[in-house]
Amino acid sequence: MSVRALYEAAKVDSATAPYDTIHMKVYYPANLDGSMDQINMGLVPPRDDDKPWPVVIFMPGTNVPVESYAWLAKALAEQGIVTVLYSWIKEDMPGFICLSPGIELANLRPDTYGTAPTASALPAIYQALTRINTSGVLAQRLDLTSLVIGGHSAGGSVALLNNNPNWFPWLKGCFTYAAHAAASTQLGFADDSMLTLNPNLPYLLMAGSRDGVIAASSFRYGDAETSSSTGRIARTFTDSIDRHQGDTHFITLAGANHFSVVHPSDSATGRQFLDWDSEGSDDDIRHCIASLTTQFILGELLGDPAARRAFSNTMTNPLIAAHDCK
Template structure:
């Protein structure tokens, strides 16, 4: 399967220059030909079959470069899920310029949470997808009524908190790794608060048993000392999501740490120095994650019975699955 990608950009209306532009990289199933456009410019046409395709928008961790998620984008696009990775350098907090998933902190306080989206990147990304679907290599190839959001770390938390069809009616569901819905005391929430998130769509929450970053970050939520690495992810599943339709999952992956989801990992940015050593093969861990994500999207969200079976078999038979709960 040939996978190709191209770049694009989107303006964020309320953001101030120079931090008002998101840069996109869109991965898609492609078909090599001998056209002059391909030879001259490297523009490869989309594969002709099976379109329109669902779309996954992936929200990155803070200061994690887009290249670290290319492995997943290639896997998703190769299975027929067009995937959008993006980079947005912005000022998340006063004086803190970072590579951000696009978090709107003003909507993430005790008095504002739940009243409006906290993911300021999503409207601009959807507008860009509408434009991309109207012309060019992916003209009429995108199913804009079947969009899935995913994310890692802070980007995963942004995905969890915005998986809401009242705000974004084109959403089908959400997948995350190393992300939870705990509320930061720095934003005014009481110690050990968990945010309620929209129960109207399915979720796949994945956690790593060796996640040192989440454990070391527990002070943000009022803990006096480091917590269990997966505790708040499990509590997000059990306490924050009031959904009982058999399509929402918590999966703990044996031996995975916080940055097992990234490849390659850039240790010059982000907080890799907090992580614990992973156990086992990172390649096997990522392969397990990709299988779970693809079969969750195509099976649970899009109704492919064979993919539902793949998800179940992976849960039952893969030795990397340390724990699974469904509701």
């Protein structure tokens, strides 16, 4: 199967130039047909499936180049899941210019959390997807009633906090790697606070047993010293998500670290220097992440019985150190 990608841009009306533009890369199942558009412009038509495809919007970790998630986008597109990666260079905090998943900090304080979305990129990306679905290569190929948000690290936290159909009625659910819903004391929350997540949609939380970045970042949440690499992700599952329909999962991957989902890794950006060494095969870990994500989306979120069985069977993989479901 062939996977191709096209580029699009989205303007964020609430942002200030020059930090008001999101650049998107949309991966889709393609069909090489030898046409002149393909030969001349590299425009490859979509695969001729019998129905439109669901869409994933994947939120990157802070200062992690989106090319590092291309392997996952391709794996999802191969299974008929269109996947959007995006870059947004913005000022998340005064004087801190970064590659950002898009965090609306004004809505992430004790007196504002839960009143409005904290994902400032999502509305603009959804508007761009409606344009893509109207004309061009992917016209009428996207199921814009079946969108899933996912993310890594800070991007994963944004996904968790915005998995809310009251704000985004087109959402089906959320998956994350190395992300939690702990509340930062720098934003005014008390030590060791956990944010409440919307319970109306399913979640898949994946964690690495060797996550040194989460362990080293525990001071942000009131810890006096380095803490567990997976504890706050586990507490997100148990304390933050009050959903008990058998479709919400917490999975720990043995030997995986914070950047196991990133390939290739650019050590010049991000906080790779805080991470612990992974153990075992990085290729096997990524394959397991891609399988779990694909099966969760197709099975739990879209109701495919075969994908749901495959998800259950994957729990026998020796890389699965722990699995909780509710």
